[in-house]
Amino acid sequence: MVGLCAWLVPGGGYLVMGQRTRGLTIGIGIVLLFLMGLLIGGIRIMDPPGWGQYGYMTLLFQRYLRTSSGEMVYSYRVEPADQSEEQNPHPEHSDRELGWALRADPLAEIGEKPWYVGQILCGPITLAASAVAVREARQGVTVAHARSWELGELYTAVAGMLNLLVLIDAVYRAAAPSNSAADSRKPVAEAA
Amino acid sequence: MITAPLLEYTPFLYPLPIWERNWAWALLLLPLCAVVAVVYKSIRCSRMSRVPRESLVLFITIVIGMLLAAAALAGLSSLIG
Numbered sequence: 001m002v003g004l005c006a007w008l009v010p011g012g013g014y015l016v017m018g019q020r021t022r023g024l025t026i027g028i029g030i031v032l033l034f035l036m037g038l039l040i041g042g043i044r045i046m047d048p049p050g051w052g053q054y055g056y057m058t059l060l061f062q063r064y065l066r067t068s069s070g071e072m073v074y075s076y077r078v079e080p081a082d083q084s085e086e087q088n089p090h091p092e093h094s095d096r097e098l099g100w101a102l103r104a105d106p107l108a109e110i111g112e113k114p115w116y117v118g119q120i121l122c123g124p125i126t127l128a129a130s131a132v133a134v135r136e137a138r139q140g141v142t143v144a145h146a147r148s149w150e151l152g153e154l155y156t157a158v159a160g161m162l163n164l165l166v167l168i169d170a171v172y173r174a175a176a177p178s179n180s181a182a183d184s185r186k187p188v189a190e191a192a
Numbered sequence: 193m194i195t196a197p198l199l200e201y202t203p204f205l206y207p208l209p210i211w212e213r214n215w216a217w218a219l220l221l222l223p224l225c226a227v228v229a230v231v232y233k234s235i236r237c238s239r240m241s242r243v244p245r246e247s248l249v250l251f252i253t254i255v256i257g258m259l260l261a262a263a264a265l266a267g268l269s270s271l272i273g
Contacts, residue, residue, distance in 0.1 A: 021240045026231050033227045035204075040220060042207040141205060147217040148207035155224060162231045169235045 002174035006167040013170025033159040041152015044143040046133035049109045050102030052079025055137030056086040058101040118157030121164045225254045
């Protein structure tokens with residue numbers, strides 16, 4: 001329950017446990033970091049796996065090739081540029097459509113955009129921002145490049161990774177025999 | 193002269209035009225370090241009253257560490273170059 005709250009709302013796990021100051025400080029910090037990432041890199045730094053650069057579903061195809069050493073199979077991704085291409089991507093006749101790339105080969109698709117693993121840890125705020133990014137991509141809003149993109153990704157991914165840290169700590173405190181016992185543990189930083 | 197991106201700039205939709213000043217992007221690392229320090233110390237400190245001081249110390253430590261690393265890398269690159 002605490003873990004779910006911590007993922008849904010950054011700092012929410014502490015709020016459920018009654019640690020209001022800690023929850024608010026952490027929650028405001030993480031959300032601020034995420035929003036600053038969007039401000040620096042623009043909404044298109046949200047690049048969810050399964051959707052291409054134009055905001056349409058990425059499709060996966062398989063091609064069979066006959067070579068001197070035998071038959072070879074390889075997969076390739078198609079990022080449709082508009083809705084008609086999404087519905088009818090016109091592959092070669094011999095190519096086999098595997099469907100939506102995120103469903104057909106989720107690990108490879110996520111591997112194409114590994115920074116999203118960090119971002120999604122921020123919770124539903126990431127999903128909402130991704131939905132807006134996909135909509136704006138269809139309107140022609142372009143992706144940031146160079147420093148803007150790097151810093152935007154860094155901010156949003158670090159916000160997600162901090163939320164993971166917070167989630168683990170909140171669950172640890174909630175699972176401890178008593179919350180007061182967990183609170184009174186001597187932190188490493190203070191012991192040093 | 194880059195004027196078109198500034199005219200079209202809409203916060204949160206388009207990227208912040210930090211390319212206008214070459215040094216500006218480095219300053220954007222400071223808020224990141226500050227939030228990381230505050231969130232980390234909020235987790236580690238048993239009493240929240242200790243967080244401002246502890247996070248300030250951590251923030252300064254991170255910034256000094258990054259400056260030293262940048263200086264070392266700049267020195268190394270000038271030696272190689």
